[in-house]
Amino acid sequence: MRRLWTVGSLALLLSGCVTMRPPHQGVGQERPSQNQEIDEGASTQESQLEEPRKPKKIRPVIRNSPRQKSNGAVNHLISKANKAQRDGDFATAESYLERAYRISHRDPRVSLAMAEVLFAQEKPSQSEQWALRSIGLLRNQQVIMLRKAWELVSQCRIEMGDYEGARTARLKAKSY
């Protein structure tokens, strides 16, 4: 009976701890407002001018879900760029990808496609940078693209005479 009382009390204590916090939506959920810290520039005039309402304290949100799929416009431009590249019209392909980049600069497909077009135009240095950028934007699960991007990095490095770097990139590609 005594043990049960202890377990019950502990459970209550823990549940108390949990329920004191607002509903959980990941990491960045809102918290009850706390005392606002003094701003480095806080002044009477400032508070009258700028803070008609005090915002509640909130936290940065760290999302874990994959990024949303890219939109139709980007797909459209990538496909036009691919066609132009197949036709050997690299300048036009680059122009389409540049537009796609402006629409969605975080889309790793755009960076990788740009790297390929630049490589085809014998610009290995910038091609390598774009390929590395695409790698930085890809998640570990996107193995096909990661492999492709590292292979391209390897080719770029060979073109630039960096054989050791090329070998490292090749090994990276193989690891996927």
Place this chain on the structure above:
Amino acid sequence: MKKKTKILLAMVVSVSLMLAAGFAWISWNVVEAFEGKKWRIPSLVYGRSLELYSGKSLSGKLLRQELQATGYKKVRVPKSPGEYAQTANKFVIYKRSFRFWDTTDDASKISLTLADGSIDRLISQGRPADLVRLEPVLLGGIYPHDFEDRKLIKLEDVPQNLIDALLATEDQGFYSHWGVSPTAIARAIYLNLKAQRYAQGASTITQQLVKNFFLTPERSLKRKMLEASYAIAVEAFYSKDEILETYLNEVYLGQSGSRAIHGFGLGAEFYFGKSLESLSLQESALLVAIVNGPSIFNPRRFPTRALKRRNLVLNLMLDVEKIDKESHSKAIKTKLGVTSTPRAQTLKYPAYLDLVKRHLARDYANEDLQQEGLQIFTAFDINIQRQGEKSIIKRKKAWGRTGKQLEAAAVVASLGGDIEAVIGGSTPGLPGFNRALDSKRPIGSLVKPAIALAAFRAGAGYHLTSSLSDEKITVTLDDGKTWSPKNYDLESHGDVPLYLALAHSYNQAFVRLGMDIGTESVAQTLFDLGIDDDIPTNPAMLLGSFGLSPLSVLQMFQTLASQGFMVKPRTVRYVTNRDGEIQKSYQIQLQESISKEYLHLIQYALQVVMYEGTGRGAYAYLPRDFSAAGKTGTSNNKRDSWFAGFTGDKVAVVWMGRDDNKPTPLTGSSGALPVWSEIMKTASLEPMDYRQLDGIEYLWVDETTGERSFEFCQEVRQMPFHPSSIPEAVAPCIKSTKPIVDWFKSLFGG
């Protein structure tokens, strides 16, 4: 042969030779000037083109502003290019044809529906479309010193009505004379003698052209003789159609400020806001009427006079049977139909144009830009620019008398690296000192993210929750003197986790951190972030005592916002020649610079600045769930107020202060931050998208101490850590029993 005959023959030969030499000299002049001068065209600078696609964030207000800026006219039903209609959230736009750097987009009718702040449906030519782009806003031109502007046209594109009106009015015998018209001269002499004053001229179109090209407006017999000689030479070397086409491009048609409007191509746009091809009979007649005296027949200033002259042109057309009675009587009843304000303006955005010219300076001489008729496609965004200017004016006003002495500068760019707006001072449109590029002012606490980043990179075990002492610090300088920096609130805050010291901009904690890792490593980090300027390595640099321009600060924050790649911000994307071919393309140049894992940590901390620290005032303007990251900066005695930060799609820097470097009442929070927030409210359509990164650990830590904790404990948060440096100490889970007691009380109705 008799002596007399010989002398006569010699004289004839001499005179003939002299005449031939004179004609050759004139001809050489004509050919050189005709080939060279007739094609002197200023370069046009365009802003970015608005890309429309399903899902694009866009409000009706922004689209309307964009359409107005590109000269679209709102109508009930769009029937011709350049018109649009809006019904609730549906827009129907009759796009104009436009020659971009890659393709020419034909005129077409599109419709789009907006829902929940974005484009829901996009239809082009009756079919669903993936992507449509509007023609860009004309930002301005780069003009020669005489500010002559023109839009070149080809003779085959000129409406017949216009040619008929011109020839009927200015030179009925154009296709039959050889440069001068003896009958016209005889008639003019007769009429002038009769009137005993200068009543009528006899200049042919060719003479008018050579007068503009080679001669002064002076009215003397000598000048008239020269004019006639030149006209004959022109006729000898060029066909009638070539002369007419040159005239149509050369003729002066009006003035817009310092800009001189030349040629019917630009004239049509200037007076009617439409292309030459789409001019009606009466509009063509009015343009021809203006030729006689652009100032006295200015239809905007003297509409009655201009109407009378236009009708005279229509009468002349009827007289020479170029139009029938019906067309004549219909046209003569119409109003002038000129637009109220000229569409194209100059020097409205001088700070941006200044940066464009500087970017182009390495590839183009100034003369080329002024004369080669280039089309320069930039990333300029008129909506963002206007919002920035508006916000600065508003802030200055809010500060009353103090505000009058304040100056400001701002730069806004996309996270992709395109500079979209540049504000060089607090008076929009005023050319002169471009503070955004040339004013180097102490950056104050804007340096702190670089110190934190340098600490992570130093391999000294620093992480976001490393405990920093914010107690008083005294640094001994090289000259033996001591320096004791203070916090803004003059208080010390004990031990503080690094991320909170950054959020609240604690000077003592950050000077201590900077001295520990070394000022050289901070300077190196600034360099790796893209700062080209020389950075001093004295201890005061840890409080941002050195000056940077807003553009340099933008570069720094562009890299802070990135995934580890430095992008040199650009303005110009493409330059095409007058034939529309790409002459130069300026692609985004990437350079891998700083580990994306370390940047990920800084990006977290800079969000805390916005939510809990000195940047929190931004949420008086931005929606509370709109994630952003940034940092305030205030220099000694509040001489400079800075804010720099980024969202999911934009990065912006704002500076406010006085040109005479005197103190202001502004801090970064109270001066630059509200302007930054208002700009972002309009400019940014995407909140910061902060996602978990492979290679980073996300641990629960105690908010106050930064020690390891658990999800179910009190006052904890999850934060990112580099695996090489994670907190080790564990914080107690329950810090206060008060919540538990309160909970029990609530159970029993206490």
